[in-house]
Amino acid sequence: xxxxxxxGCIGCEECIKSCPTDVIRLNPDSKxxxxxxxxxxxxxxLCRMYCPVDAIVITPDKSxxxxxxxx
Amino acid sequence: xxxxxxxxxRRKFIALAGGGVGFAAIAGLGMxxxxxxxxxxxxxxxxxxxxxxxxxxxxxxxxxGLFAAVKAHDAGAKVMLVSKxxxxxxxxxxxxxxxxxxxxxxxxxxIDEFVAKVSRSALGTNNQTYTRQLAEHxxxxxxxxxxxxxxxxxxxxxxxxxxxxxxxxxxxERVTITHLIKEDDRVVGAAGFSIDEQKxxxxxxxxxxxxxxxxxxxxxxxxxxDLTHDGTVMAYNIGAKxxxxxxxxxxxxxxxxxxxxxxxxxxxxxxxxxTTSIEVRHDLGVDMNYMAYMSGGVAQMxxxxxGKQENSVSGGPYRPEEFxxxxxxxxxxxxxxxxxxxxxxxxxxxxxxxxxxxxxxxxKEGKGGPPGMGGGVVGGSSAGMSIHKAEGLVxxxxxxxxTIPGLYAAGDALGSYMAGGIYTQIGSSLSGSAVQGAxxxxxxAKYSKNIKxxxxxxxxxxxxxxxxxxxxxxxxxxxxAWVTQTLQSIMIPNFIIYIKxxxxxxxxxxxxxxxxxxxxxxxxxxxxxxxxxxxxxxxMVISAEMKLRASLMRKESRCSHYRLDYPxxxxxxxxxxxxxxxxxxxxxxxxxxxxxxxxTVETNxxxxxxx
Numbered sequence: 025x026x027x028x029x030x031x032g033c034i035g036c037e038e039c040i041k042s043c044p045t046d047v048i049r050l051n052p053d054s055k056x057x058x059x060x061x062x063x064x065x066x067x068x069x070l071c072r073m074y075c076p077v078d079a080i081v082i083t084p085d086k087s088x089x090x091x092x093x094x095x
Numbered sequence: 096x097x098x099x100x101x102x103x104x105r106r107k108f109i110a111l112a113g114g115g116v117g118f119a120a121i122a123g124l125g126m127x128x129x130x131x132x133x134x135x136x137x138x139x140x141x142x143x144x145x146x147x148x149x150x151x152x153x154x155x156x157x158x159x160g161l162f163a164a165v166k167a168h169d170a171g172a173k174v175m176l177v178s179k180x181x182x183x184x185x186x187x188x189x190x191x192x193x194x195x196x197x198x199x200x201x202x203x204x205x206i207d208e209f210v211a212k213v214s215r216s217a218l219g220t221n222n223q224t225y226t227r228q229l230a231e232h233x234x235x236x237x238x239x240x241x242x243x244x245x246x247x248x249x250x251x252x253x254x255x256x257x258x259x260x261x262x263x264x265x266x267x268e269r270v271t272i273t274h275l276i277k278e279d280d281r282v283v284g285a286a287g288f289s290i291d292e293q294k295x296x297x298x299x300x301x302x303x304x305x306x307x308x309x310x311x312x313x314x315x316x317x318x319x320x321d322l323t324h325d326g327t328v329m330a331y332n333i334g335a336k337x338x339x340x341x342x343x344x345x346x347x348x349x350x351x352x353x354x355x356x357x358x359x360x361x362x363x364x365x366x367x368x369x370t371t372s373i374e375v376r377h378d379l380g381v382d383m384n385y386m387a388y389m390s391g392g393v394a395q396m397x398x399x400x401x402g403k404q405e406n407s408v409s410g411g412p413y414r415p416e417e418f419x420x421x422x423x424x425x426x427x428x429x430x431x432x433x434x435x436x437x438x439x440x441x442x443x444x445x446x447x448x449x450x451x452x453x454x455x456x457x458x459k460e461g462k463g464g465p466p467g468m469g470g471g472v473v474g475g476s477s478a479g480m481s482i483h484k485a486e487g488l489v490x491x492x493x494x495x496x497x498t499i500p501g502l503y504a505a506g507d508a509l510g511s512y513m514a515g516g517i518y519t520q521i522g523s524s525l526s527g528s529a530v531q532g533a534x535x536x537x538x539x540a541k542y543s544k545n546i547k548x549x550x551x552x553x554x555x556x557x558x559x560x561x562x563x564x565x566x567x568x569x570x571x572x573x574x575x576a577w578v579t580q581t582l583q584s585i586m587i588p589n590f591i592i593y594i595k596x597x598x599x600x601x602x603x604x605x606x607x608x609x610x611x612x613x614x615x616x617x618x619x620x621x622x623x624x625x626x627x628x629x630x631x632x633x634x635m636v637i638s639a640e641m642k643l644r645a646s647l648m649r650k651e652s653r654c655s656h657y658r659l660d661y662p663x664x665x666x667x668x669x670x671x672x673x674x675x676x677x678x679x680x681x682x683x684x685x686x687x688x689x690x691x692x693x694x695t696v697e698t699n700x701x702x703x704x705x706x
Contacts, residue, residue, distance in 0.1 A: 044186070044318070046624050046627065060624070064320070066320035067357055069364060073364070084358045085352050094131075094573070095573070
């Protein structure tokens with residue numbers, strides 16, 4: 025996975041706002057950021073760099089969906 | 096709220112049967128279409144509408160959008176800034192770290208000499224007026240950025256927010272603009288939707304400045320993925336001329352984890368920006384694809400473009416002699432940075448210096464690559480993107496005005512040919528966006544002062560709303576992700592987009608037309624995130640068609656456009672740019688415009704000016 029985990033989120037939404045590809049959203053119940061669309065992560069690390077508490081872990085690998093005839 | 100269900104509800108059944116096309120037929124045959132069913136998380140019928148009135152609407156929150164908004168405001172206009180992402184944190188601006196500033200006190204070359212040098216490297220493809228404008232205005236823009244604190248942080252949101260907040264310029268972030276609105280032959284606004292609130296937004300404006308950047312096919316390894324040529328396609332859809340689609344950005348990615356653009360660029364994204372001075376290059380990128388293509392690919396040649404002399408092959412993209420002898424003139428990369436962006440790291444191995452007059456594609460220099468860039472490089476990391484400032488709306492003069500009255504563009508959304516069909520001046524992309532944004536802002540403000548506000552007709556607003564929400568209302572359809580993936584498979588291989596040949600481009604065009612006609616109309620979206628993807632996918636498909644048609648038309652090789660079947664420069668026939676526009680019958684048309692001329696506009700405009 026590209027963006028792998030968010031641990032220790034303080035709910036400031038900096039990562040949500042800064043993600044160019046809208047990968048992260050605020051969980052309405054926990055009021056913390058959650059990774060909702062990891063397949064759209066472009067591994068640019070903006071979310072991690074904007075995070076004030078260094079909560080985001082990103083790995084360089086990315087798997088893509090398998091090729092199918094329609095989908 | 097609808098509840099998620101995989102059962103074919105009565106409403107869905109009626110919609111499928113009544114839809115008549117494709118999916119209804121499948122359902123009629125009794126085939127299970129669970130895979131295609133849309134399970135909306137939101138009810139499109141309850142989405143709110145909001146209308147905002149302004150003089151100047153700036154679309155895009157990167158470097159061009161920042162200056163467009165600030166300068167339009169300072170020129171007395173009421174301004175609204177709308178960004179698909181966050182101010183200073185979307186598009187390509189956040190990742191560009193070098194910014195060119197021409198300082199006559201420090202430079203050895205005069206502006207005339209600078210323009211001449213860029214023009215020699217660009218083989219005539221640059222618009223000399225815009226090249227000169229860059230040099231003349233860059234230092235003033237850089238000094239303003241300095242005042243706002245731009246050079247003090249690696250992250251740009253804070254410094255970009257300063258002048259916007261100081262001026263109380265209203266801003267909508269995370270709003271995707273999908274439509275430009277034209278009535279009475281001029282631009283009267285734009286429309287789009289929020290990805291956070293269930294809301295369609297209409298902006299009634301006297302003028303619109305597109306600062307929407309460029310785009311790609313959501314390629315991996317280059318920070319381009321929220322850019323999908325939205326501005327270009329919106330403008331094309333209302334009749335604007337666009338240009339520059341045959342050129343190619345040729346950035347590579349690392350062979351290992353090619354999607355990891357942060358890792359590929361080392362720690363550059365963490366660095367504070369800095370200025371660059373005159374350094375004119377001829378950075379190809381397509382040469383790497385040529386080497387890989389001619390040598391049998393990565394497996395045989397080891398590291399494509401790494402420039403091991405024995406891997407050199409004859410022929411390939413032409414490089415002017417003046418720009419071939421300097422060490423490191425190898426492609427989209429050099430030790431250090433290219434156009435404000437440092438290239439992916441390479442494993443360190445020296446390359447023998449290029450010999451004078453040596454044939455064949457130059458290799459890449461690999462000296463001094465930081466550790467961790469093992470495994471060589473692969474191509475296509477920016478696939479779908481042209482050269483910065485070479486693609487986008489066709490300007491009709493030096494004030495960023497498009498072929499549609501009231502519509503302006505700046506930065507990567509304007510086909511200004513500031514640099515040409517090839518990367519020339521290092522760091523000019525970022526300062527070019529600042530320079531053009533400022534000029535577009537001032538011009539649009541001036542235009543808006545003399546124009547009456549226009550009330551957009553309800554019928555037009557309704558039709559646009561329907562179009563925006565259509566993917567949410569699909570009962571069944573194709574996922575944007577699948578259509579995008581299919582498009583990538585068609586367009587990204589180097590034998591289609593980089594090493595061009597008539598037969599394969601025609602084959603690819605047939606595939607793209609299939610997506611355009613049979614898949615795009617059936618794009619589905621279950622939420623606002625996917626709705627954005629659906630509209631982006633539409634734009635990418637149209638952009639792919641433009642890219643193929645322009646590449647087919649240019650029967651020569653020049654700068655970053657390389658045809659295997661027409662490998663030579665053709666100065667007799669091709670000292671011309673290609674403009675693309677939508678004809679009355681909806682078909683895509685192309686025309687030539689001689690280098691260093693301005694596009695002409697048929698003026699049947701009924702613009703009413705205040706006396």
